[in-house]
Amino acid sequence: MAYQKILRKGLKPSTAHLAHRTVRAALNEAVRRRHITENPARIAKAPRVVEEEIVPFSRDEARRLITAAGEIRNGARFIIALSLGLRRGEALGLKWSDVTITWKHGCARGEACRRTLTAAECPVRRGSGTLTVRRSIQQLNWQHGCTPDKPCGHEHGAYCPERYGGGLVVGEVKSRAGRRVIGLPRPVIEALEAHRGQQEDEREAAANLWEEGDWVFATPIGRPTHPTPDNRAWKALLRLAGVRNARLHDARHTAATVLLELKVPLPAAMELMGWSNAAVAKRYMHVNTELVTSVAEQVGAHMWAAPNDEDEDEDGPEGALVPV
Numbered sequence: 614m615a616y617q618k619i620l621r622k623g624l625k626p627s628t629a630h631l632a633h634r635t636v637r638a639a640l641n642e643a644v645r646r647r648h649i650t651e652n653p654a655r656i657a658k659a660p661r662v663v664e665e666e667i668v669p670f671s672r673d674e675a676r677r678l679i680t681a682a683g684e685i686r687n688g689a690r691f692i693i694a695l696s697l698g699l700r701r702g703e704a705l706g707l708k709w710s711d712v713t714i715t716w717k718h719g720c721a722r723g724e725a726c727r728r729t730l731t732a733a734e735c736p737v738r739r740g741s742g743t744l745t746v747r748r749s750i751q752q753l754n755w756q757h758g759c760t761p762d763k764p765c766g767h768e769h770g771a772y773c774p775e776r777y778g779g780g781l782v783v784g785e786v787k788s789r790a791g792r793r794v795i796g797l798p799r800p801v802i803e804a805l806e807a808h809r810g811q812q813e814d815e816r817e818a819a820a821n822l823w824e825e826g827d828w829v830f831a832t833p834i835g836r837p838t839h840p841t842p843d844n845r846a847w848k849a850l851l852r853l854a855g856v857r858n859a860r861l862h863d864a865r866h867t868a869a870t871v872l873l874e875l876k877v878p879l880p881a882a883m884e885l886m887g888w889s890n891a892a893v894a895k896r897y898m899h900v901n902t903e904l905v906t907s908v909a910e911q912v913g914a915h916m917w918a919a920p921n922d923e924d925e926d927e928d929g930p931e932g933a934l935v936p937v
C-alpha cells in the first residue's frame with residue numbers, strides 16, 4: 614500500500630497521514646465532478662499518527678559518548694548535542710561569531726600571572742560564555758528536472774542529470790522555532806576551545822584551499838558540514854563509545870531530560886531547548902520515573918505537611934493574623 618511505502622522511505626507517519634488527506638480530498642473532488650462514483654480513499658485506512666518514542670541516554674552512556682567525542686575530529690559537535698540539545702541543523706549552522714566566551718584569571722589575587730598574562734593565557738583560566746542559535750542548515754532533496762516524455766529513469770532525483778532544488782540551504786531560525794541564547798557549561802567551553810585549536814591546524818594544512826565561512830564545525834577545507842557525513846560521524850562515535858545504536862535526536866532528548874532532572878523550571882527549559890510550546894516539553898514528563906517519583910514526593914510534602922510545619926507558615930498558625 615502507498616502509505617506503507619511512504620513509511621518505509623523513513624518519512625513520518627504524519628507525512629503519510631497528510632498524503633492520505635490530500636489524496637482523499639482530491640478524490641472527493643473527482644467524485645463531485647463525477648469522474649468517479651466512489652472515493653477509494655474512504656475505504657483505505659490512514660496510518661495512525663504515532664508519537665516519536667523518546668529514548669534518552671543514561672548518564673553512563675552520555676559520559677562514555679562525551680569521553681569518546683574528545684578523541685574524534687569535530688567531536689565538540691556531539692558534546693554540544695548531548696549537553697545543550699541543539700538540533701542537527703542548528704549545530705551544523707553555528708558560526709564562531711555566534712559563540713561568545715570571556716575569560717577570568719583563576720589564579721589567586723596578587724599572583725604574577727595577573728600582571729604578565731592575559732586572562733585567556735592564565736593556566737587556571739575560568740571561562741564563561743554563551744552560544745546564540747540563529748541559523749540552521751538543512752539538506753533539501755533534489756527534484757527531477759527531466760520531463761515526463763523523457764524521464765531519466767532514476768528513482769531518486771539526486772541522480773537525475775537535470776536535478777534542481779537540492780543541496781545545503783542555510784536558513785535563519787525564527788524566534789518561535791527556537792532562536793535562543795544558551796549559557797555554556799565550563800567543560801563545553803574547554804571542548805570548544807580545544808576544537809578551535811584543531812580547526813586552526815586544519816586551516817593551516819588546507820592553505821589556499823581553505824574557504825573561510827566562519828563555520829564552527831567545518832569540513833577540512835572550511836566548508837559547512839553536510840547532514841549525511843555528520844550522521845556517519847555520529848554512528849561511528851556510538852561504536853567508538855560502545856553505546857547502543859541510537860539516533861542523533863536521542864542526544865537532544867538526553868539534554869532535555871537532564872534539564873528536567875535538574876528541576877529547571879519549565880519556561881526556562883523551553884527557552885534552552887527552543888521548544889515553541891509546552892506540549893513538547895510535557896512529552897518528557899513521563900520519561901523518567903525517578904523524576905516523577907521525586908515530584909510526587911514534593912507534592913506530597915507540600916500539601917500534606919505535618920501540622921507542626923504549618924505553625925511556621927507566613928500567615929501564622931491556623932491562618933491567624935501575623936502581628937506586624
Ligand SMILES: [Zn+2]
Pocket residue numbers: 718719720724726727730732735736737
Ligand atoms: Zn592567572
Ligand SMILES: [Zn+2]
Pocket residue numbers: 757758759764765766767770773774775
Ligand atoms: Zn530525472
